[in-house]
Amino acid sequence: MFEVLQGGLETTVQDYPGRLGYWNIGIPPSGPFDNLAFRLGNLLVGNSEGEAGLEITIMGPRLKFLKETVIAVTGADLSPMLNNNPIPMWKTVRVKEGDILSFGLCRSGCRAYLTIAGGIDVPPFFGSKSTYVQGGIGGFEGRKLMKGDIVKTGKPKLPLNKLEERSVKPDVIPKYPTEWELRVILGPQDDYLEDDFLVDMYVLGKYAWEVSPLFDRVGVRLEGPPHKWKPPEKRPPSGAHPSNINLVYCGMGIINVTGEVPVVCGVDGISLTGYTSVATLISADMWKLGQVKAGDKIRFKAVTLSEAKNAREELEKKITQDNIITS
Amino acid sequence: MYPGEVEMLSQSELIKRFRSPYATYRKGKPPFGEYEEARYLLSGDRYLLVEFGDRLNIIINCKAIAFEQEIRKSNIPGILETCVGQLSVLIFYDNFLISFEELVAKLKEIEKRIPPVEKMVLPSRVIEIPVLFHDRWTRECVEDYSRKIKPMEDNCEIVIKYNGLRDLKELIEYTTTPQHWVANMGWMPGNANAFPLDPRYEIRAPKYNPSRTWTPPGALGVGTADKVVYPLRSAGGYQLIGRTPVKVYDPKQENPAFKNSPVLFRVGDRIKFYPITEEEYFEVEKEVEAGTYRYRITSYDLFSVQKYLEFLEDIKEEVEKEMKKRPWAGKNHV
Numbered sequence: 001m002f003e004v005l006q007g008g009l010e011t012t013v014q015d016y017p018g019r020l021g022y023w024n025i026g027i028p029p030s031g032p033f034d035n036l037a038f039r040l041g042n043l044l045v046g047n048s049e050g051e052a053g054l055e056i057t058i059m060g061p062r063l064k065f066l067k068e069t070v071i072a073v074t075g076a077d078l079s080p081m082l083n084n085n086p087i088p089m090w091k092t093v094r095v096k097e098g099d100i101l102s103f104g105l106c107r108s109g110c111r112a113y114l115t116i117a118g119g120i121d122v123p124p125f126f127g128s129k130s131t132y133v134q135g136g137i138g139g140f141e142g143r144k145l146m147k148g149d150i151v152k153t154g155k156p157k158l159p160l161n162k163l164e165e166r167s168v169k170p171d172v173i174p175k176y177p178t179e180w181e182l183r184v185i186l187g188p189q190d191d192y193l194e195d196d197f198l199v200d201m202y203v204l205g206k207y208a209w210e211v212s213p214l215f216d217r218v219g220v221r222l223e224g225p226p227h228k229w230k231p232p233e234k235r236p237p238s239g240a241h242p243s244n245i246n247l248v249y250c251g252m253g254i255i256n257v258t259g260e261v262p263v264v265c266g267v268d269g270i271s272l273t274g275y276t277s278v279a280t281l282i283s284a285d286m287w288k289l290g291q292v293k294a295g296d297k298i299r300f301k302a303v304t305l306s307e308a309k310n311a312r313e314e315l316e317k318k319i320t321q322d323n324i325i326t327s
Numbered sequence: 328m329y330p331g332e333v334e335m336l337s338q339s340e341l342i343k344r345f346r347s348p349y350a351t352y353r354k355g356k357p358p359f360g361e362y363e364e365a366r367y368l369l370s371g372d373r374y375l376l377v378e379f380g381d382r383l384n385i386i387i388n389c390k391a392i393a394f395e396q397e398i399r400k401s402n403i404p405g406i407l408e409t410c411v412g413q414l415s416v417l418i419f420y421d422n423f424l425i426s427f428e429e430l431v432a433k434l435k436e437i438e439k440r441i442p443p444v445e446k447m448v449l450p451s452r453v454i455e456i457p458v459l460f461h462d463r464w465t466r467e468c469v470e471d472y473s474r475k476i477k478p479m480e481d482n483c484e485i486v487i488k489y490n491g492l493r494d495l496k497e498l499i500e501y502t503t504t505p506q507h508w509v510a511n512m513g514w515m516p517g518n519a520n521a522f523p524l525d526p527r528y529e530i531r532a533p534k535y536n537p538s539r540t541w542t543p544p545g546a547l548g549v550g551t552a553d554k555v556v557y558p559l560r561s562a563g564g565y566q567l568i569g570r571t572p573v574k575v576y577d578p579k580q581e582n583p584a585f586k587n588s589p590v591l592f593r594v595g596d597r598i599k600f601y602p603i604t605e606e607e608y609f610e611v612e613k614e615v616e617a618g619t620y621r622y623r624i625t626s627y628d629l630f631s632v633q634k635y636l637e638f639l640e641d642i643k644e645e646v647e648k649e650m651k652k653r654p655w656a657g658k659n660h661v
Contacts, residue, residue, distance in 0.1 A: 023419065024410040025590045026516040026558075125578070126589075134559060135516045137578045137589075186345045188368035188376045191352060199338050203345060237358040237381050239551060240533050246383055247520055247553075249410040249417035249513055251374030259536050272412065272513030272520075274534070274551070274564075280371030283422075302345040305427050308372035312422065 001066040002116075004149040005100070008061035010216075012131040013120050013139035013151075014038065016050040019128035023271045029252070030130035030138065033217055033267050033290025034111050037075035039319045040168050041115035044072040044092050046158040049319055051119035052129040054145075056112040058293065060103025061145060063114075065095045069153065070117040070163040076109025076176060076291060091167040094160065109176030109291040117163055118154035132268055134218070165327050172323045174287075179297045181205060182264075182285050183311065184255065186302050189276035192235045192242060197228035202255070202279045205299035209262065213294040217268035219256070220292060226260045227278075243275045253281030253289065255300070264289055264298075284311035349431060358382040361390070365438055367431050373422050375430060377438075378415040383522065383552065387414045388510045389444045389632055392594060397437045405430070411594050413510045413520065444632055451630035453506065454592065455599045455623035456556065458569040459608040460499050464543045465567035472539055479535075482566040486549055490530045491652050498568065499602050501528045502547075506597040507554055512590065517558035517576030519592035524635065527642060527649045538564040545571045547600070554598075558590075571600075572612035573620065582615075584622040591622070595630065 004011075016039055018031025032038035032055050039049040047053075054061075060078045073080045073089050080087050081102050087093050089112075095101070103112070122129050122140055131139025140149060156163070190198055200206040201224075209222040229235065229242035238244050243257045250256070250270070254277035256263045264281065266289060279300060281289060292298065303311070336344065349367035361380040368376040377394065380387035388411075395411045398418070405425030410417040420430055461483050473479045487498050505528040507521035523529055532549040539562060542548070546557045548565030555565060558576035574582070575591040584591060592598070603611070614620035639646075650656045 021408055022516075023408055024512060025588065025593075026513045026518050027589075134561065135576075135578065136559075137516075142578070185369050185371050186342075187347055187350065188370045188378075190346060191350065195338055195342060199341055203341050204333070233356055235357070236352055241536065244534065244551075246381065247413045247511060247513075248376060248378075248415050249412045249511070251370040251417070251419070253371055258538070261537075270514050271410065272511065272518070277370070280369070280374070282372045284372075302341075304345065305369070305372055305422070309422050309426075312372070 001150065001152050003064045003066055004145045004147055004151065005062040005064055007144060007146045008056060008103070009059040010057040011061045011145040012055050012133065013052050013122055013129055014055045014131060015052040015129040018130040018267065019126050019132070019138065022126060023249070026271050027126070027135060027137075028132060028268050028271060030128070030132045030217075031267055032113060034075055034113070034287040036174060036287040036315065036318065038113045038115070040090070040172070040323070041072045041074035041113045042119075043319065043321060043324050044074070044090070044166050044168065045070050045115045045117040046156060046163050047115060047117065047119050051115070051154075052122065053113055053115040053120060056103065056114060058106050058110060060112065062100060062102045065097060065099045065101070066150070067153070068094070068096045068160070069156065070094050070160050071101070072115050073112055074115070074168070075112040077107040078112045079104030079107060080112070090173050092163050092165065094164055110293040111290050116153050117156035117158070117160065121152040121154045134268060166324055167327065169323045169325055172318050176291045178295070179208065179299075180288055180292055181299050181301055182288055183282045183303045183308070184279040184300045185282060185305065185308060186279050187277075188248070188280075189236075189245060190278050192229060192238070192276045193278055194228040194230055198278065202300045203302040205301040208297035208299050211292050211294050211296045211298065215292070215294060217266045219263040219265045219269055220289060222262045222264065222298065224262070227257055245274060245276055247272055247274050250277050251280055253283070253286050255279045255281070266290070282308040282311055284308065284315040360384070361387050367434070369427070370417065373420060375418045375420065375427060375434075376415055377418065377434060380414045383413055383510070385508060385524070385632070385635065386444050388508075389447055389449070390441060391416050392449070393441050393444060393447060394438065397440055398434070401433070401437060403430070403433050410513060411511055412513070445636060447632045449595050449630045451595050451597055451628055453597045453599060453625040453628055455601055456571050456573060457603040457607065457611055458502070458547050458571050458600045459603050459605055460502075460569040461495055462570040462605070462608070465546045465570050468539070468541065468543055468546070469567060476537065476540075483568050486530060486532045486566050486568055489532055489654065491654050492530070498530075501530050502554070502568070503600050503602055504528055506599050509592050509594055509596040509598065511594060512592065515558050515561055516578075517590035517592070518555055519575070519596070519598070520553045520555055521598050522552050522554070524597065525642070526639070526646045531653075531655050532566040534564040536564075538562050542567065543570060545573070547571060572608050573615055573622065581618050582620065582622070584624065597630070
């Protein structure tokens with residue numbers, strides 16, 4: 001159990017893979033935006049990889065533990081501290097009753113994850129504990145954490161002393177640069193763009209788009225040159241603007257070009273769009289989008305379906321007990 | 328693939344390599360309406376989009392509905408979820424269990440089995456939604472946009488002019504006379520896109536550019552030929568012409584109308600808007616908050632595509648006459 005002394009910018013309860021199966025009524029899966037760091041964090045503290053933990057964005061919360069437990073902080077480096085002393089990341093930390101966890105400067109990435117032995121005990125909504133803030137569902141009362149909240153935790157699976165001194169193998173710990181290369185599958189509406197523009201921007205990654213200050217779990221807006229659209233007689237039908245199309249359902253991670261602005265949709269993203277989606281992130285790179293922030297640069301490189309499948313296999317291979325070591 | 332191989336390929340080879348082989352768009356001048364064969368489009372590594380046409384009409388929408396029902400019946404291992412769009416179906420699948428190629432092959436078989444749309448008879452509820460037109464809240468929202476983002480005329484005025492209507496009274500008449508067909512859900516929880524089943528009452532509106540940053544929940548929006556009730560305070564791009572005090576999304580599921588689902592509408596429902604006064608708005612709002620509001624839902628109704636097509640045939644001349652009054656008639660739009 002812990003008490004929230006300060007909520008931070010956006011601290012929410014999430015679990016993995018989130019609320020699947022309601023996309024067709026407009027409810028997104030939610031879940032941790034960076035599922036790699038989150039799932040590794042859960043393995044560290046002896047939980048199943050999908051157990052509920054906290055997602056912490058840029059400015060972290062201040063939390064007071066009301067019971068002794070074992071925690072781990074993974075993901076972005078937001079300078080985590082216990083009782084004002086820096087603590088290591090990607091490694092379990094034993095905390096006592098009354099200890100205070102806080103965060104400082106954001107040194108790399110965007111989202112950190114706090115996992116706790118036994119997970120977070122909130123009632124599941126439609127099969128998931130993930131918070132979908134905009135829809136007001138899941139997590140802690142369907143909202144981000146605020147000062148005064150008392151959050152319950154579950155029963156640890158292993159005795160606490162067995163969880164001490166556990167860390168993630170160094171070569172598995174991801175890096176969070178400020179220049180990213182995200183792999184995409186072209187489509188579904190790639191044929192609205194002029195071929196040369198499509199190839200330069202979304203196949204070969206010749207241009208580095210800049211992440212705008214408007215980025216959240218719903219979507220990451222990018223800044224860059226205007227899109228080059230095919231003339232009306234050479235593209236499928238559109239509306240007043242070439243990017244306007246008939247409404248279609250879209251997968252997670254679409255690059256949705258709204259007017260001239262590409263928005264890469266995130267885990268709380270839209271399920272339906274009236275704008276062209278020129279390419280879609282591969283599922284193995286979704287976690288990277290959770291670590292980009294304003295000012296970062298993104299290049300898009302196309303891959304084939306088999307390359308995307310290999311990438312997913314590689315990602316899944318990282319998330320295993322073999323990569324958790326006890327020193 | 329070896330390093331540098333991609334850079335060696337020509338532009339057309341590159342596109343061929345990364346684009347869906349089933350995305351071929353027929354040569355000629357779009358739009359084509361209903362395709363002879365569906366396009367199978369890539370939507371990332373775990374989603375597949377099957378598109379049946381490029382022009383909104385009920386036949387193509389019903390084809391998508393029938394296709395989705397057939398997929399559900401077939402229980403293909405690896406399919407996790409299916410979603411009906413206006414003219415397409417999105418399939419979410421596990422690429423560890425089934426490949427895109429295998430899935431396309433299976434779906435093409437199913438495509439052949441889609442029963443003739445003309446013979447479809449669908450269970451279709453009629454749901455009545457009270458609307459206060461030209462209400463103070465959506466007007467305030469438009470004024471806020473005008474002040475902060477860019478000058479914007481009163482949205483009812485925009486829609487009246489865009490459609491060559493006389494006045495607000497006529498806009499209300501055009502919105503409340505026909506039933507609206509829910510062609511798809513999605514976007515936000517509880518959102519439903521509905522278009523009028525009687526084309527004589529088709530009204531259109533351009534979308535905002537850029538979109539609004541906020542919209543009051545319950546706002547009635549018009550965009551392209553669709554109408555939506557905004558389920559939540561959210562961004563949005565449709566012109567706002569009124570507001571309903573009733574909820575279309577209720578995650579607490581307290582009202583019996585939400586017993587089986589947190590969202591009110593489903594694909595194939597028909598929505599009938601009816602006008603209310605501000606006084607009535609507040610009364611209904613009170614009932615909604617107290618949990619005593621009873622939704623007006625006729626749940627036993629059936630919708631026969633054949634009968635509907637006959638109806639369209641009967642009113643054909645009137646539709647043509649009516650369309651001549653529309654300033655947008657004949658323009659390229661989706």
